[in-house]
Amino acid sequence: MMQYDRAELPAHHDEIRREVRAFLKQSFPPERRANSDFTSGHNPAFSEQLGNKGWIGMTWPARYGGGEKTFFERYVVTEELLAAGAPVSAHWIADRQSGPLLLRYGSQAQRERYLPDITAGKSYFSIGMSEPGSGSDLASVRTSAVRGDGGWVINGTKLWSTDAHRNHFMIALVRTRPVSDNRHAGLSQFVIDLRRDNVAVRPILNMGGQEDFNEVVFEDTFVPDDRMIGEEGNGWEQVTSELSYERSGPERFLSAFRVYVELIRAVGTEPSDAQAATIGRLAAHFLTLRRMSISVAGMLESGGNPVVEAALVKELGNNFEKELPDIARAALAGGARPAAFEAAYQDTMLGSPAFTLRGGTREILRGVIARGLGLR
Helix, strand or coil: CCCCCCCCCCCCCCHHHHHHHHHHHHHHHEEEEECCCCCCCCCHHHHHHHHCCCCCCCCCCHHHCCCCCCCHHHHHHHHHHHCCCCCCCHHHHHHHHHHHHHHHHCCCHHHHHHHHHCCCCHHHHHECCCCCCCCHHHCCCCCCEECCCCCEEEEEECCCCCCCCCCCCEEEEEEECCCCCCCCEEEEEEECCCCCCCCCEEEEEECCCCCCEEEEEEEEEEEHHHHHCCCCCCHHHHHHHHHHHHHCHHCCCCCCCCHHHHHHHCCCCCHHHHHHHHHHHHHHHHHHHHHHHHHHHHHHHHHCCCCHHHHHHHHHHHHHHHHHHHHHHHHHHCCCCCHHHHHHHHHHHHHHHCCCCCCCCHHHHHHEEEEEEECC
């Protein structure tokens, strides 16, 4: 069963917004901004600036450099950065899910080792879940870890690992026991040092000519015991809790937001009736998805594990952000389309095939939702 309880942003959220907007105006002016996709712009210098502002690891304990803020306060900062098209890719995964995973399941030594550098905007993580032939079916992963002297020897391949060729670490889901009737058993997670461990990182060129995704190959890669996260064999519980952070945020419906902004600018103050209806309909979708996403933030704030609710946010949000560019372009049919709109449209369309793949394909998400509703 799913339930989206009403949740409210903090009373001082406007103050937070003004602070973020003033910072962006000074540090990252509009002429330097791209689209609103969270994978846009791997900019370590900008990430360090955010770390200095206390906008990475905002909800984490102060002892690790965190701000001890609420998930709602973090939500406000997140949507402002995305709406502005800020270059957040470098620290994004570490802030969104790797850090929270370590806080929940990692050892004290792991927290002290990794979290302070993340909050400072100086340490970046990639996700090691998907594999060739398995995609979002995480229970089918084949990458194995065999116990050795003082650690584990890993063999296998991870795929679609964003920014692994530029990031410092990866949290990899691997099999530490042979496959049994319970496919979810025998999985564990390890921190992989992408620069020092014996791994091969091979960037994958996308349609836009960019190298964001990667194939990461392990060939007898040794990882010491102290880099296993949580208990051996508990990987399935850990990774599903991690996906709640990955699937529910505003990045799951704001990736095409820049196209919407440029549509409004293009029609000006006197849109036709059809254009006004289109803008209103798109706004209604944004607002509905935003309310659902804020509700999930409330569940996370209260210590919940909203796996199914987060999956629905991602499923509906991804479908919407894939449809939005063509809906917006049709609203401008018959007239000249401004260069700013065309640039946002083309950039978003090049990245849009990934929207419904990253973080779980629609088929996987619909299976999660169906189980949550008792239909499967």
